[in-house]
Amino acid sequence: QVQLQESGGGLVQAGGSLRLSCAVLRTIYSIDSMGWYRQTPGKQRDMVATITSGGSKNYADSVKGRFTISRVNANNTVYLQMSSLKPEDTGVYFCRAVVPAVSGYYWGQGTQVSVST
Secondary structure, three states, rough: EEEEEEEOOOOEEEEOOOOEEEEEOOOOOOOOOOEEEEEEOOOEEEEEEEEEEOOOEOOOOHHHOOOEEEEEEHHHHEEEEEEOOOHOOOOOEEEEEEEEOOOOOEOOOOEEEEOOO
């Protein structure tokens, strides 16, 4: 089993910044890619940013230049620095960790990000 613990969501005005954190707790498995996904009511969970264990990054077009994903492999923690936030960035942000040993992935519980005008 892999347990993910997220933190850092909240309410911020447009143009502001937030930093999300996600730590993998108590796992015996190696973690490959980690990432952040956003979900709004009635919609699917969409990729925001991902980072591999080797440091390769991928961003959704809507956040390029505003969000930065980073990772500390030693403690399996991934961060999402969000700047110049827009109301359309509002949603529940979920952390995901890919675990090759089980040919699958695990989700965190989600953290709410709300951006007001």
